[in-house]
Amino acid sequence: xxxxxxxxxxxxxxxxxxxxxxxxxxxxxxxxxxxxxxxxxxxxxxxxxxxxxxxxxxxxxxxxxxxxxxxxxxxxxxxxxxxxxxxxxxxxxxxxxxxxxxxxxxxxxxxxxxxxxxxxxxxxxxxxxxxxxxxxxxxxxxxxxxxxxxxxxxxxxxxxxxxxxxxxxxxxxxxxxxxxxxxxxxxxxxxxxxxxxxxxxxxxxxxxxxxxxxxxxxxxxxxxxxxxxxxxxxxxxxxxxxxxxxxxxxxxx
Amino acid sequence: xxxxxxxxxxxxxxxxxxxxxxxxxxxxxxxxxxxxxxxxxxxxxxxxxxxxxxxxxxxxxxxxxxxxxxxxxxxxxxxxxxxxxxxxxxxxxxxxxxxxxxxxxxxxxxxxxxxxxxxxxxxxxxxxxxxxxxxxxxxxxxxxxxxxxxxxxxxxxxxxxxxxxxxxxxxxxxxxxxxxxxxxxxxxxxxxxxxxxxxxxxxxxxxxxxxxxxxxxxxxxxxxxxxxxxxxxxxxxxxxxxxxxxxxxxxxxxxxxxxxxxxxxxxxxxxxxxxxxxxxxxxxxxxxxxxxxxxxxxxxxxxxxx
Ligand SMILES: Nc1ncnc2c1ncn2[C@@H]1O[C@H](COP(=O)(O)OP(=O)(O)OP(=O)(O)O)[C@@H](O)[C@H]1O
Ligand SMILES: [Mg+2]
Numbered sequence: 001x002x003x004x005x006x007x008x009x010x011x012x013x014x015x016x017x018x019x020x021x022x023x024x025x026x027x028x029x030x031x032x033x034x035x036x037x038x039x040x041x042x043x044x045x046x047x048x049x050x051x052x053x054x055x056x057x058x059x060x061x062x063x064x065x066x067x068x069x070x071x072x073x074x075x076x077x078x079x080x081x082x083x084x085x086x087x088x089x090x091x092x093x094x095x096x097x098x099x100x101x102x103x104x105x106x107x108x109x110x111x112x113x114x115x116x117x118x119x120x121x122x123x124x125x126x127x128x129x130x131x132x133x134x135x136x137x138x139x140x141x142x143x144x145x146x147x148x149x150x151x152x153x154x155x156x157x158x159x160x161x162x163x164x165x166x167x168x169x170x171x172x173x174x175x176x177x178x179x180x181x182x183x184x185x186x187x188x189x190x191x192x193x194x195x196x197x198x199x200x201x202x203x204x205x206x207x208x209x210x211x212x213x214x215x216x217x218x219x220x221x222x223x224x225x226x227x228x229x230x231x232x233x234x235x236x237x238x239x240x241x242x243x244x245x246x247x248x249x250x251x252x253x
Numbered sequence: 254x255x256x257x258x259x260x261x262x263x264x265x266x267x268x269x270x271x272x273x274x275x276x277x278x279x280x281x282x283x284x285x286x287x288x289x290x291x292x293x294x295x296x297x298x299x300x301x302x303x304x305x306x307x308x309x310x311x312x313x314x315x316x317x318x319x320x321x322x323x324x325x326x327x328x329x330x331x332x333x334x335x336x337x338x339x340x341x342x343x344x345x346x347x348x349x350x351x352x353x354x355x356x357x358x359x360x361x362x363x364x365x366x367x368x369x370x371x372x373x374x375x376x377x378x379x380x381x382x383x384x385x386x387x388x389x390x391x392x393x394x395x396x397x398x399x400x401x402x403x404x405x406x407x408x409x410x411x412x413x414x415x416x417x418x419x420x421x422x423x424x425x426x427x428x429x430x431x432x433x434x435x436x437x438x439x440x441x442x443x444x445x446x447x448x449x450x451x452x453x454x455x456x457x458x459x460x461x462x463x464x465x466x467x468x469x470x471x472x473x474x475x476x477x478x479x480x481x482x483x484x485x486x487x488x489x490x491x492x493x494x495x496x497x498x499x500x501x502x503x504x505x506x507x508x509x510x511x512x513x514x515x516x517x518x519x520x521x522x523x524x525x526x527x528x529x530x531x532x533x534x535x536x537x538x539x540x541x542x543x544x545x546x547x548x549x550x551x552x553x554x555x556x557x558x559x
Contacts, residue, residue, distance in 0.1 A: 002327075008357025012346075019345065087341030091400065094305040095358045096330040253267060253308045 005097045009105025010112075013079055017113050024113065025120060028067050032121045035063055036128040039185060050187055051218045056129035061212040062184030063125065068118045068143065069150050069179050069204065073171050076110035076154030081161055084251070093252065099245025103238075107151040114147035132215065138223075139214035145230045146207050150175075152237035159250050178204045188220040203233050255319075256280035257408060257439050258304065263313035265299055265463075273299040275463040276313070281408075286430070286440045288454035288471075290447065290553060296463040297443045298338050301410050305335045317408065331359060334406030338413045338443075342393050344386040348377055351385060352399045359404035371402045374429050376422065391418045398426070402433075409433060411442040415449065427453060447553060459553060483514040483525065485532065486541040495535045501528050512537075518546070 017024055039059055047055040083089040092102060125131060133139050161167045182204030188196055199205050200221070210226025213219035219226070244251065258281040265274040273296045281287050289297050302308035304315050306326060315322045317329035343351050352368055372378045375395045380388060385396060394417060401409060411430075415423045430440055430453065444450055450457055450471075457474055459467040490509040501524065504513040512532070516523045532539070 002360045004357045004360045004362070008354050011357075012350075012354050015346070015350070086344070087337075087339060088343055090307055090335070090337050090341055091355060091358065093307050094330060094333065094335045096327040096360060097358065098327075248309050252306075253302070 002097050002101050005095060006101050006105045006108070009092075009102065010109050013106060013109030014112065016079070017075075017109070024117070028071070028117055028121055029124050032063060032067070032124045033128070035059070036125065050190075051216075053216050053218065054129070057131060058187075058212075058216070059185050060122070060125045060129065060131060061215050062182075062208050064118050064121050064143070065146065065182075065204070065208050065211055066179045066184050067121055068114045068147055069207075070171055070175055071117055072110055072114040072147050072150035073154035073157065073175050075113055076107055076151040077158035077161065077167055077170075078154075079106050079110055080155055080158035081167055084159070089251065099242055102245070103152070103155060103241050107148060107155050110151035110154060111144070111147040114151065115143055118143045118147070134217050135214040139211070142207070142211045142214055142226075142230070145227075145234065146211070149230060149234040149237060152234065152241060156237060156240050156244070159244055162250070178202055179208075183208045183220055187218075203229060206230060255283075257283040257318055258441075259316045260300075260304070261314045263300070263303060263315060264311050265296075265303055265308060266311045273463050274303070274310075277460070277463070277465050278313075279458060279465055279468065281439060281441060282456075283439055284434065284437050285455040286434055286442070286453055288450035288457045289441060289443045289460060290450055290457060291443075291460040295460045297460055298412055299463075300460065301335070301412050301441070301443070302337075305333055305410060306330060307337075331404075332407040334401035334404065334409045336394075336397050336401045336409070336411050336414055338416070340390065340393050340397070342385045342396055345384055347382050347384060348372070348388070348396055348399070349381040351396065352403045355400040356403040361404045367405065368399075368403060371399045374432070375399050376425060391422060394418055395422070395426070398429075406438065408439045408441070411440065413443055413445065415444060415446065480515055481518050481544055481546045483516065483528075483544045484542060485512040485514075485537075485539040486543075487511065488538040488540055491537065495537070497535045498528075498531055501531070512539075 036056065039055075043055070049055065050058045080089075083092065122131070157170050158167065161170075181199065182202050183199070184204075188199050188205060188209075191199060206221060206226040206229035209220040210223055210230065213223050213226070243249070258279075260277055260279040260281075263274055263277045264272075266272045277296075277300060289300070291297050299308055303310045304317070304322060306322065318332055320326075320328040322329045346354070349368070349372075352372065353363070353365075356364070356368065369378070372381055375398055377392065377395055377399060380392065385393065388396065394414065398411070398414060409430075414426060418426060427449070430442075434440060442450075442453070454471050457467075457469060457471050458465055484506075487510050491505070492509065494503050494505055494512070501514055504515075505511070506513060514525075514528055516525065
């Protein structure tokens with residue numbers, strides 16, 4: 001392993017994060033606060049409780065997932081798209097690094113940022129509603145796994161995209177709907193039966209469900225299944241990244 | 254001595270169907286400066302890109318110091334520094350950071366003294382903390398050279414390094430190249446300034462339409478360059494060169510109206526006086542004469558046109 005290369009890419013990407021620190025932190029804190037004011041206070045005062053948890057607290061895991069998913073995809077896709085766009089990717093392609101090292105560097109940095117973001121949102125949420133985390137280690141585990149898996153997905157999108165529109169379309173058209181329909185703000189059991197079945201094809205359901213279980217021990221699907229689904233998704237993304245670097249897809253002429 | 258880069262029958266056809274390299278075979282010797290010349294679109298950048306891992310070849314093999322560039326890419330690429338033709342730089346990073354990043358990317362431990370030396374040699378030291386976006390085009394090109402040198406490569410590819418660099422800095426750049434050569438670094442460069450190739454290169458390769466049409470020692474090319482031609486415009490066409498003049502190895506122009514004598518300007522005796530005397534003795538009259546010298550550029554142009 002070329003550890004120095006991984007370190008160089010990781011630090012380079014993190015430097016970009018620090019340069020834009022204000023955007024990176026202020027905007028999620030602001031939007032989370034807005035969600036709490038709208039969903040938690042306005043709607044929550046009518047919904048009251050979901051499966052024994054007060055509504056404001058119930059949506060915290062979903063809210064964190066919503067931001068972590070969109071930010072992972074956005075950051076990782078931009079991180080690799082930008083050098084492709086400016087042409088500086090030539091250096092990465094001519095360096096003695098493997099696909100794994102490149103992916104670890106870029107995805108590691110994007111995932112780190114997402115994890116940080118998740119924790120910041122969690123802290124912000126703590127200001128609005130009482131929080132109870134039943135399994136902190138599992139909570140962190142799910143946060144890490146999700147950040148890594150969706151940063152990998154973002155990385156793939158960044159390589160695939162050949163214009164800024166595509167870079168924005170995928171998060172907007174796929175990730176956001178999947179998250180909203182993935183039980184961020186409600187329990188799947190609240191849906192009509194047909195939609196419950198359809199929802200099981202949405203990978204985000206497994207993430208949110210597992211993540212929520214680590215807080216309140218309530219889940220739409222079994223935690224083991226959640227974990228397996230998350231891992232499966234991660235492996236699928238890894239396989240695609242491996243194939244991309246093997247064939248040079250969208251990277252080499 | 255084994256070549257440091259060995260290109261065997263290399264071909265590249267782009268996705269668009271454009272055949273950019275057509276069975277190129279070439280050996281580059283360790284420690285030499287090799288100039289690759291050719292008109293726009295000849296395939297120079299494609300050849301360099303393939304060796305460096307930016308372009309997937311469609312056929313043939315390349316080894317760098319015995320390491321195959323595909324199966325043993327790590328060992329091969331560690332030895333290579335690349336300065337591409339196009340200006341591709343980061344924007345918001347400082348010069349120092351971007352050059353240090355390159356060193357890390359190539360797996361080398363930190364060495365601020367080396368980075369400092371590279372930046373000083375390229376007259377970039379006083380801009381080391383500047384953001385790249387604030388530099389001029391010529392400075393950016395030098396930043397790219399600094400990045401390529403950051404990891405102490407054994408082989409350096411320079412794809413038109415002097416495009417857009419002013420005369421004085423160009424001289425400075427060639428000094429850096431000479432100093433590198435003195436430490437044993439192999440240098441492969443492309444340029445459209447033939448004088449540069451003439452001044453710098455040990456060997457010259459000419460590529461056209463994806464085919465290497467000539468590889469020669471520069472001194473051998475200079476030999477051709479040292480040749481001059483004397484043309485005698487005859488009053489009346491002749492059928493053959495008279496036997497009395499056989500010793501001069503004369504050529505007759507296609508329309509039989511000119512006698513052409515090729516001689517070496519650096520020789521002690523050009524033989525012109527004797528020739529003119531013998532021409533007269535043979536009863537051949539001429540009304541005009543001119544001499545011309547072929548430059549490397551002319552040799553190059555005539556090769557490319559053929
Ligand atoms: N990415 C690409 N896709 C399709 N065709 C390409 C690509 N890159 C280069 N070509 C074509 O391949 C041929 C060789 O191009 P190349 O860039 O190697 O030429 P060059 O000798 O470097 O020219 P120049 O002196 O202009 O830099 C050209 O016909 C060019 O149009
Ligand atoms: Mg070129």
